[in-house]
Amino acid sequence: MHSSVITFPGSNCDRDVDVALKKFGFKNKMVWHDDVELPKSDLVVLPGGFSYGDYLRCGSMASKSKIMKSVLNFAQGGGKVMGICNGFQILVESGLLPGVLLRNKYLEFICKNVFVKVNNKDNSYFKDDKKDIYEFHIAHNEGNYFCSNEQIKEINDNNQIALFYSDENGNINEQSNPNGSLQNIAGVFNKQKNVLGMMPHPERMIDPALSGEDGSIFFENLINNLK
Ligand SMILES: NC(=O)CC[C@H](N)C(=O)O
Numbered sequence: 440m441h442s443s444v445i446t447f448p449g450s451n452c453d454r455d456v457d458v459a460l461k462k463f464g465f466k467n468k469m470v471w472h473d474d475v476e477l478p479k480s481d482l483v484v485l486p487g488g489f490s491y492g493d494y495l496r497c498g499s500m501a502s503k504s505k506i507m508k509s510v511l512n513f514a515q516g517g518g519k520v521m522g523i524c525n526g527f528q529i530l531v532e533s534g535l536l537p538g539v540l541l542r543n544k545y546l547e548f549i550c551k552n553v554f555v556k557v558n559n560k561d562n563s564y565f566k567d568d569k570k571d572i573y574e575f576h577i578a579h580n581e582g583n584y585f586c587s588n589e590q591i592k593e594i595n596d597n598n599q600i601a602l603f604y605s606d607e608n609g610n611i612n613e614q615s616n617p618n619g620s621l622q623n624i625a626g627v628f629n630k631q632k633n634v635l636g637m638m639p640h641p642e643r644m645i646d647p648a649l650s651g652e653d654g655s656i657f658f659e660n661l662i663n664n665l666k
Pocket of ligand 1: 486487488489490493497523524525526578579580581582
């Protein structure tokens with residue numbers, strides 16, 4: 440399995456995702472935002488961070504960078520693209536995913552572990568996943584997912600919600616919503632389910648010495664599911 444991770448100026452989780460992907464068997468290449476072509480990839484990852492210093496809106500400037508033309512073509516041709524945190528913000532800004540990511544409800548940067556519940560396994564990211572609830576790390580200022588009434592209807596009708604914020608038992612409610620996200624949404628797919636955006640960082644949970652190993656299970660499943 441070949442993967443590519445795009446580095447934008449201000450990305451700060453690109454190396455972490457590189458480590459995670461390689462640890463679980465991907466042959467990963469790092470790609471600079473100013474490059475034009477993507478290497479041969481089964482998966483392209485847009486990593487977390489503060490691309491272009493989060494000016495004008497998180498992800499908006501990165502969405503216009505050179506490499507994104509190839510990422511758009513790749514995704515429109517059915518290629519798998521996964522955005523984590525700032526990567527998710529870049530995907531909504533580039534129009535590959537519906538909705539926007541607003542400032543967190545209580546206007547604070549949130550940095551903590553949360554639980555998320557997988558909502559849809561009918562896709563190549565989660566299809567043979569034995570796990571329903573993951574503990575992942577979040578670290579963001581703009582993670583409050585929002586979209587119009589028409590969009591949320593379409594998202595639900597097409598089963599595009601990938602992950603909900605939940606508690607450890609899978610309860611999805613206001614108490615388990617860290618940032619005010621509409622319907623507790625932590626991750627969404629495009630209609631075709633080849634593009635996935637998620638606020639949590641599975642790459643931060645691949646070693647018990649860090650904060651846990653649910654990310655290891657996620658990446659193990661990911662490579663098996665994509666095969
Ligand atoms: N960890 C990240 O990717 C941060 C995302 C984004 N810049 C925010 O603060 O919302």
